[in-house]
Amino acid sequence: MTELTSMNRRDLQAKATHLDERYHAFKAQRLALDMTRGKPCAEQLDLSLGLLDCLRHNDYRAADGSDCRNYGGLEGLPEARQLFADFLEVDPSEVIVGGNSSLTMMHDTISQALLRGMPGGSGPWRTLPAVKFVCPSPGYDRHFAICQHLGIDMITVDMTAEGPDMEQVERLVAGDESLKGIWCVPKYSNPTGITFSEAVVERLARMRTAAPDFRILWDNAYTVHHLTDTPDRLANLLAAAKAAGNPDRVLLFGSTSKISFAGAGLAAMAGSVANIRHIKAGLAIQTIGPDKLNQLRHVRFFRDMAGIETHMQKHAAILRPKFATVEDVLTRELGGTGVATWSRPRGGYFISLDTLDGCAKAVVAMAADAGVHLTHAGATFPYGRDPRDRNIRLAPSMPSPNDIRQAMELVSVCIQRVSVAKLLTN
């Protein structure tokens, strides 16, 4: 395919006419397709239907004999803690298993830090003149929303193929004690799909921070969500932080939201003994305990990490063709045009696409006008503002492969049309 970026004006105008025809043909189909969120499809949810049958009226006791129907057990069932200890590669004593949402655990952790402080710090963050977080971007919009909602300033740093740009991160956190945290989705990252390299993990664990109570919020949301048979390996951040003498720097999060049921799974967090003691002190005020029956259900259904790994192969079998469809259409429609680049993730839920600078918003709006809904442009950056207006997050899990094909063809037309318009006005 000819690079649009090297076409002359007449060829560009001819291209525009052709693209307009294609666009109007799509519009006539009155599509209604949604690729906005990383939401599992019904076929994926069906994989866990056994969860609905696996507890019965004579099965409600944990291994230690405790009655999972009643109050108590703030840190979760021992067998659920064991499962998540294997999942997060920590000791069971370092794990708290909660309700159905790891986002809630992250939000509450930061709320409590604002209201009560963090171990190692000098009191509630709310009493400080400013609280800031480092936000590698593009990143996860719901992380950024928590900061914005709670009045935490966000400092953007670049994402590279190995993780956050550590030169930027190290300089920032060493020089500013109001920087209290960094958001990370370290494996099959949202949205770029990369896995942090061992060197990046090591530097995060070792770096000097001006704030003594600095925290890495390690949202390991996609740790077993492989799309290939040769999974990425992520270095163990908590082990690295302990070895570096910074055991309290790290808070790990995970969930089964994209393993069992998105809305009725389990979430867990992990960290050093000092962190877990602090979190439990807050939880003791907030609740009398999590839903232990749902924890027992998950333990009965998955049994152990081997059970989860086997289960994830079934998810991959459903998701792979969907990701392949996106890749096929983008390659066919946009390969060699010079107006878009995109990720080829080895796991996770997203494809990250970059247009020419200044085109993403127009592309998303144009696709929406023709009935294809994408995550709004800018969402992957703090405050919803992509400084180069070029990043678009594609979430192919929910629609069928056929719908994905249609949607991506339309998106490709929109990208070319917006790019042509930009090139014509240059």
Next chain:
Amino acid sequence: MTELTSMNRRDLQAKATHLDERYHAFKAQRLALDMTRGKPCAEQLDLSLGLLDCLRHNDYRAADGSDCRNYGGLEGLPEARQLFADFLEVDPSEVIVGGNSSLTMMHDTISQALLRGMPGGSGPWRTLPAVKFVCPSPGYDRHFAICQHLGIDMITVDMTAEGPDMEQVERLVAGDESLKGIWCVPKYSNPTGITFSEAVVERLARMRTAAPDFRILWDNAYTVHHLTDTPDRLANLLAAAKAAGNPDRVLLFGSTSKISFAGAGLAAMAGSVANIRHIKAGLAIQTIGPDKLNQLRHVRFFRDMAGIETHMQKHAAILRPKFATVEDVLTRELGGTGVATWSRPRGGYFISLDTLDGCAKAVVAMAADAGVHLTHAGATFPYGRDPRDRNIRLAPSMPSPNDIRQAMELVSVCIQRVSVAKLLTN
């Protein structure tokens, strides 16, 4: 029985010797009984075992066809909102159904008020020089713990047989704009068992508050938890507040913790449209939605309020003999002694017992030494400090009637022995 308070020293000394003998006989039995918390017994939990069987692998859709396994539905399933609307006597649009803990909803509501403010107010409460709550006492220790944990000052007012002493409440809230809320357990109150009178509800709805964003936290935890066949009636606070022109003053809470499973039930909150909009804006940042499968389970199992009312009669049949045992032993052992008074609740989970001033801590310690554990003395007051050191909360739901008999006999001996010691030193 002779009043201990009118005995002469010699009779008191003889009484002391006799009580010591009884106490040591109890101690020799090495009892291990727990009456500390309002925790349902296994027989009560068995009433809801059908919850474990009522969803199956072919039943996971709500009435509107939505898939309860997936993300979404921030305010809860429509049919669950309808159920709690009937439960809390409000409109479904005024309800949010959450996870397994109403305590969490209360804690989060106050956390959010501190961090973001409340509708009608002038910003986050955390920016104010002081935030205070009115705490009718004796009251629920976990309410007070939330305030203490979050740095909210507590102002104690007296509980009467009709609810909080409204003279005190009205004077306080009219004169101090840092008073932002009041805790209420309005029906079969924890621990005194009383139900707020219509006049008290009306005055709470109408009273003038210096703070425009003052909130009544109406923890209607025991609304269907009757112990008699002629239930108390509680006036509708939200309706009264609307009629008085104060629709946003009220936040209602309820749960099925003591209806279905204590640890795996449903919690809900309700309030005006402005309040619900505000709460939902916070929830949208905190979670992608509640566990809708557990909501569907409850809707399937209970169907409607009539289903809940019928179910509660079975709870009452289990609890009535336990409450009767406490009453019987206390009457037999302490009636006419002049050293204790206690409540005769018509519902709820507690009996509130008052000793002579200055005796409660010693009684609880003496009972614990003989293996009977009561809620620690002072717990029913802010900061765990009962100014008269006389209130003891008894929670008879968990132990068997026979264990309750033993425990209450021992407690009665302890009360008399501590009272005699006090009378002898006067």
